[in-house]
Amino acid sequence: DLTLDLAAVRQDFPILEREVHGKPLIYLDNAATSQTPTAVIESLSDYYRRYNANIHRGLHTLADEATAAYEGARARIQTHLNAFEPREIVFTRGTTEAINLVANSWGRANLQPGDEVLVSLMEHHSNIVPWQLLAQALGIVVRVIPVDERGVLDLAAYRDLLGERTRLVCVNHVSNALGTVNPVAEMARDAHAHGALILVDGAQALPHQRVDVQALDVDFYAFSGHKVYGPMGIGALYARASLLEAMPPWQGGGEMISRVSFDRGTEFAAIPHRFEAGTPAVPEAIALGAALDWIDGVGIERLAAWEQWLLAHATQKLEGIDGLRIIGTAPDKASVISFVVDGAHAQDIGLLIDQLGVAIRTGHHCAQPLLQHFGVEATCRASLAVYNTPEEVDAFVEALQRVLGMLR
Numbered sequence: 001d002l003t004l005d006l007a008a009v010r011q012d013f014p015i016l017e018r019e020v021h022g023k024p025l026i027y028l029d030n031a032a033t034s035q036t037p038t039a040v041i042e043s044l045s046d047y048y049r050r051y052n053a054n055i056h057r058g059l060h061t062l063a064d065e066a067t068a069a070y071e072g073a074r075a076r077i078q079t080h081l082n083a084f085e086p087r088e089i090v091f092t093r094g095t096t097e098a099i100n101l102v103a104n105s106w107g108r109a110n111l112q113p114g115d116e117v118l119v120s121l122m123e124h125h126s127n128i129v130p131w132q133l134l135a136q137a138l139g140i141v142v143r144v145i146p147v148d149e150r151g152v153l154d155l156a157a158y159r160d161l162l163g164e165r166t167r168l169v170c171v172n173h174v175s176n177a178l179g180t181v182n183p184v185a186e187m188a189r190d191a192h193a194h195g196a197l198i199l200v201d202g203a204q205a206l207p208h209q210r211v212d213v214q215a216l217d218v219d220f221y222a223f224s225g226h227k228v229y230g231p232m233g234i235g236a237l238y239a240r241a242s243l244l245e246a247m248p249p250w251q252g253g254g255e256m257i258s259r260v261s262f263d264r265g266t267e268f269a270a271i272p273h274r275f276e277a278g279t280p281a282v283p284e285a286i287a288l289g290a291a292l293d294w295i296d297g298v299g300i301e302r303l304a305a306w307e308q309w310l311l312a313h314a315t316q317k318l319e320g321i322d323g324l325r326i327i328g329t330a331p332d333k334a335s336v337i338s339f340v341v342d343g344a345h346a347q348d349i350g351l352l353i354d355q356l357g358v359a360i361r362t363g364h365h366c367a368q369p370l371l372q373h374f375g376v377e378a379t380c381r382a383s384l385a386v387y388n389t390p391e392e393v394d395a396f397v398e399a400l401q402r403v404l405g406m407l408r
């Protein structure tokens with residue numbers, strides 16, 4: 001039974017009660033940041049009220065409790081992603097830092113001048129720029145996997161690009177700008193058949209669907225806490241233990257060593273701590289675990305079914321608006337709708353619709369190459385989460401029509 005208790009879900013999010021410009025908030029910017037359930041807010045507060053202490057330095061009760069909760073959160077993420085062991089999860093600040101970790105650790109240790117990294121045209125800038133920086137530093141070549149007019153990756157072109165020099169494929173699981181769900185399991189098989197690894201940016205997938213890194217058979221999987229009902233400042237990188245073990249540290253400092261000496265050099269800690277220099281975001285990591293518990297409490301299949309229903313409803317309503325064009329019409333989409341409207345600038349729509357209490361995103365969504373492909377500089381993006389209602393979608397479409405009436 002996939003019936004969702006929507007009223008109960010909404011009750012978990014105190015922010016949904018607020019007003020904006022005297023109107024009830026309609027929050028449709030979930031792809032940028034999802035809102036935070038009470039259980040996550042309480043987890044953060046409980047940490048500071050009861051057991052705030054630095055971790056892994058032990059020797060007193062609070063430090064032991066904080067360490068146990070932090071490592072417990074790691075195990076929580078491991079089970080959520082179906083990774084094989086907790087040490088395959090490295091805490092990072094988010095997706096961006098996870099990708100930079102791969103580029104600077106694995107990349108610098110394994111890539112030679114002339115080696116190729118394939119990056120899809122629909123990547124967020126965080127999965128483009130680290131590879132461009134590495135190209136400048138190491139002389140590697142970044143090649144682009146093209147996208148068709150629906151916003152679907154061109155898999156034939158991808159297979160043609162895979163070659164002798166391909167070392168890594170970088171692709172998002174779900175596009176933040178279009179909502180396209182990419183066939184990452186299939187792409188992983190093709191990459192591996194050519195001896196290349198695959199890095200998947202899961203920032204927009206984890207909020208909407210079950211992710212099983214063993215079933216997908218991907219090498220690296222990155223995500224951010226603040227898009228899965230967790231806090232900002234925390235995220236993680238998954239990688240197979242054998243892969244992580246062969247990777248050098250990328251940031252040096254405390255927590256990542258086993259012994260430091262000026263004479264005999266420094267020995268590094270085992271994975272995953274080798275990649276977690278300095279004091280980490282301990283309460284945020286623990287609260288991320290609470291966010292995954294919250295998702296499991298709802299049930300990811302139930303959440304996904306509701307979002308798919310809302311997506312279909314919103315798409316149908318928007319298609320009724322004269323001069324509106326949806327950018328991204330892939331058959332398999334998450335609940336993200338990008339659109340442009342003839343005779344109205346995205347920016348103006350965003351500003352005016354905010355006056356009516358509706359939060360949508362306007363701009364390039366950190367995917368400028370993709371938007372250039374569609375011949376636009378900016379789109380409006382409505383992205384739906386499990387707590388959104390059909391009434392909110394209807395009110396958004398009505399508000400949009402009012403705004404367009406003013407602008408056209």
Ligand code: PMP
Pocket residue numbers: 031032093094095096097124126127172174175176201203204224366
């Ligand atoms: N990749 C995708 C697909 C995203 O949507 C985002 C966030 N907009 C990022 C990467 C970057 O995530 P963060 O800013 O949390 O590091």
